[in-house]
Amino acid sequence: MPASDARLVLLRHGETTWSAQRKHTSRTDLPLTELGEAQARAAGLVVKSLDLRDPLVFTSPRLRARQTAELAGLADIHVDDELVEWDYGDYEGVTTAEIRETVPGWTVWTHPVPGGETAEQVGARADHVLDRAEPALADRDVVLVGHGHFSRVLIARWGEFAVREGRRFAMSTGAVSVLGYDHGAHTIWAHNLTHRTEGDLR
Known part of the structure; x- marks a missing residue:
């Protein structure tokens, strides 16, 4: 049974050249930019301020996520x-604006991703991650270091949304979200925290 004050913390990796250009980045293994490295270190200050219980940390295998975990000072x-990030298939390295030139109104949330993962597949993967992480919350807080879209799927599924x-x-890149419990129900305690918004739980 998870502790009532247990926290599941999501940390999105810092900036890369492609994230700065708004390009969909899944399998392409890019390093952090200089700004991304600074964002990762700043994220470490946010995580430290949470005073987590003996945190258990999991990271995506992608270089940008591993660098973020290390620069944030996580152990x-x-x-x-x-x-790993949502597999964008044929849209890897392509911006939403470019996709909309041929598929008006396209978003990863509402339209197919040719050659990539479906929303159902990504949701099932997120559910499995959460199912594996939740038992650890009985004794320790958990930190998941990953990617923008997949972290957002984790938040949605934790909140029991589609x-x-x-x-x-x-x-944002280098941002932190805090999930947990309120009277036994899954809740979102804080979202998209950066060092500039540390402690702001509005």
Whole structure:
């Protein structure tokens, strides 16, 4: 049974050249930019301020996520292949604006991704990640270091929303979200925290 004050913390990796250009980045293994490295270190200050209980840390295998975990000063880091970003298939390296030139109104939340993962597949993967993480919350807080869209899916599924509702939870590079419990129910305690908004739980 998870502790009532247990926290599941999501940390999105810092900036990369492609994220700065708004390009969909899944399998392409890019390093952090200089700004991304600074964002990762700043995220570490946010996580430290949470005073987590002996945190258990899982990170996506992608370089940008692993660098973020390390620069944030996190310890006891385990690589988890299920934390990779939504597979964008044919849209890898392409911006939403470019996709909309041929598919008006396209979003990853509402339209197919040719050659990539469906919303159902990503949702099932997120559910499995959460099912594996939740038992650890009985004794320790858990930190998941990953990617923008997949972190938003994790938030939606934790809140018992459909995958498409992840579109409501925009997440900046190097930002932190805090999930947990309120009277036994899954809740979102804080979202999209950066060092500039540390402690702001509005």
